[in-house]
Amino acid sequence: MHIIKRAAMPSWKAWLIRLAAILLSLIVSGLFVMFVTKLNPISVYIEMWKGAFGSSRKIWNTAQGTAILLCISLAVTPAFKMRFWNIGAEGQVMAGCIGTAAVMILFGNKLPTFWLMVCMVAASVASGIIWALIPAIFKANWNTNETLFTLMMNYVAIQIASYLSTVWENPAGSAHIGVINMNTGKGWFPAIFGHEQTINILIVAVLTAVMFVYLKYSKHGYEIAVVGESENTARYVGMNVKKVILRTMALSGAICGIAGLIIVAGKDHSLSTTSAGGQGFTAIMVSWLAKFNPLMMILTSLLIVFLERGAGAIATSFRINDSIADIVTGIILFFIIGCEFFVNYKIVFGNKGAKQ
């Protein structure tokens, strides 16, 4: 038995393999849940479906959750395509949250609504960019390991949030910020069509389309792809690799900042150390699962959010620990990660492969 690399597989076939992996993983995780809850697997899935899509409020919340995760996934995508392993989305989103919350708290009652919104957008985008550019500058100039650098930046951002939570605590002594501008609603995104989730979803929908075009049809997108495939080639054809790295990371940071803006102004109306909630890490997997295709990411982020909400609903209705959602997500990720092997390689038994 031996393993050989495949020539490019038609993409429908590759997606078929991935679909099979998802189905298989749903079976395995269903078995696991069944083992824990003693329910039959069918009712487990029905329960999960109800948890994510059971009522119109749940559908809106699932859609919003998908939008936020999708936004962060869009943010990490250009950097990943460039093979810049930015695992600092968590920190960059936190930076965006901090920027937004700071403007809401400090200027909430001083600026007219329009200018307040402008300042919030500027602050969130700027903080995201700064947080992303710091490691990028060191990577571009001294080839400092970006995976570990961005990882550390996450915790610095979380500690800053924790610091601000005690500075701006409300009520005093709680070490929590609570709902910002609770009575005035200053700096909150307005509800459109009667739902406050609408605007968040719309922002991300626009971003998704823009990112798809940017990566696929713009010159920048092409440069990102070339740098990702081979830095030497990029240099040889005269691209300024340093500039591409910095520009792309700034873009990543800016979109992370917008995700932070959505989380604080559109959803939580508050700031805490868990504002980003680990989604910066999940987004990496969402983006990778979709093979860095923004349109596919709609599906992959929906899948992850569905799993989390569905498993959460099971946890509540059967009174089991809600960490079961993490386990189920983990199992499904293992399968999808593993199935790439069958897309890229094929196993040959006997001597057949040697002749080629």
Place this chain on the structure above:
Amino acid sequence: MITTIVNFLQRAIVQGIPLLYGSCGEIITEKSGNLNLGIPGIMYVGAVSGVIGAFFNERIAGDKLNPFFAVLVPLLCSLLGSLLMSLIYGFLTVTLRSNQNVAGLALTTFGVGVGNFFGGSLATLYGEGGALSLKRTSDFFKTALPFASKLGDFGKLFFSYGFLAYLAVIVAIVAAIILRKTRVGLNLRAVGESPATADAAGINVNRYKYLAICIGGMIAGLGGLYFIMDYTCGVWSNGGFGDRGWLAIALVIFAIWKPDMAALGSALFGGLYVVYIFIPNLSRSSQELFKMLPYLATIVVLIATSMRKKREHQPPQSLGLAYFREDR
């Protein structure tokens, strides 16, 4: 004054031991060219498997808890749990050659979930007030050398820890010697630097990678076990382990991939972790700023080593890349 300093150092070391286990395991893994971002998850599983083992052992043993089994059962369970986790990671990244970053992050999601699910469920089912206490088992793990209390500050600083703390230092030193002085260590480093060269020299690349991942994972898992059985006195609380797993990965860089440096670095990191308690008159908010120190220190080291470009201070060359023999 002396007492304060001794107290500080002692707490720094206690805080540092889980980090030392974690980073030692990660160093061994990274030396084989695999960046295992699943270490935080593995440490959670190492902790919770120990808890499960101890829990059932206490139930079966009833009132007469045999010290030998009280230690052995959780220890073996912990090792087994982290071994299984490592095998998942190894299978994905070595056999199936998937992306190490993604596989590692997924493993951490999974491991933290497993830890909190089983730990939390045990606590709600059998614990008191939402927390599970295994104090009887923990007492055996915490047993210090009998003469420690007679030696005053000196005894407190050097002899007041449970056996897992000393084991951590021994593991680090042994790992350093193996990596630097033996043929196995040389082969392992070759696999991490250039797997194709190692392969050509007749080294079984995959076997070395698997061994490094599994042994590294099992060592890291012991860090979780130490945290539960010694540091928190056998009390499981969900999320209690916090971000120590990531800090352990940070420590790898700080120690420039040397286990013996990690032993020193862990005490330093532990010190940075608790230093805010010992600085008088800190406001609550500045305490939070002080907690940033370990991460900032890591960033500084990361930048400094990358700027100095000393050959022996760099990460293994093929770190993060899957090896496929027929790739050219």
